[in-house]
Amino acid sequence: MKHFTKEKLLSLPSRYKAHLINSCTGYKSANLIGSKSNSGISNLAIFNSVVHIGSSPPMLGFILRPLTVKRNTYANFKETGFFTVNQVNASMIKEAHHTAASYDQDISEFSKTNLTETYLNDFQAPYVQESAIKIGCSYVNEYEIKENGCLLVIGAIEHLYLPEHSIQEDGWLSLDKVDTVAINGLDAYALPQLLARFAYAETDTPTKSI
């Protein structure tokens, strides 16, 4: 077993350290965040930090890197109040990864990939047509993580679109039915296969599959 102390981690080359620390906490969600400026320039960027914040009311969150350089996604949802969260499916991983390239703010990532910009029910922000599961959000709040300047952004879920066959009777979504991927570190994409679903955990009762 290899052991890194904090001191050893801090002494590692920057890219090595970034790969190691980004992958040591496990697989992450893979989502494309879509937004559009008031001047009409759309933006699409991949995020691996979208987490569940609450169900009632439905909210999600994601971590945004420090605002030391201009972040188009941030500028857009601060200006307009809206953004979309679009799941990355297996067939679109190359295109999704490309949205991480540093295009100028007047260039839409939709114009540089084969992903299709689409608008649903007059929502201001663009969705990704190819994403099986799409979420329209309004910006709610942001919390600055003082330790390194990152932001936790909170969004309220205003619209949720998904294929009928992915929803099970109890509301659970079978993500394997729409080939949703997970992210390993900064640059690797993996396709999960369902192992089991378990009943609500009860004290002194063995875990039961459902």
Add this chain to the structure above:
Amino acid sequence: MKHFTKEKLLSLPSRYKAHLINSCTGYKSANLIGSKSNSGISNLAIFNSVVHIGSSPPMLGFILRPLTVKRNTYANFKETGFFTVNQVNASMIKEAHHTAASYDQDISEFSKTNLTETYLNDFQAPYVQESAIKIGCSYVNEYEIKENGCLLVIGAIEHLYLPEHSIQEDGWLSLDKVDTVAINGLDAYALPQLLARFAYAETDTPTKSI
């Protein structure tokens, strides 16, 4: 395509809504957080919200539900300053899920599962011996999400333990080599298979596998 508006989501039965909203943002990381009170009672609880916060210094974060009921994990790391993050691997999903059961604070989840409590390098908090990748953290800070009372907890990575064969030359960890799982919603566990790793995204350059 099925469409839920915010109003429709709010009107759903509570459990249905929880399953739906917890799974719509994609796969999440699967980690067991270990801690121990000053009086010597250890605690182990599964979390699907651990995210990357920063590499330099190395930090992670996770979302803790509102403190309206006593949270043993929270009480312990506030009292001692330490906790561990232990990846869930495929062979331990039943045991890991069981840690979600509501045991009294004087009962250790280690005593109610086949997971083995272990201590490394005099670190105060217990690790899970069966976890391939283990992280020792010090508590750094917490941010209250005012919208629903959840907390974003920030930890500094003090120790990282992992099998040699999972580390690649550039620091990236091949999580499929240690059977790390991902979580789908509240109660489903999935095993990802690597599809591809891609080179750093550059403008006007097609995505390249590495």
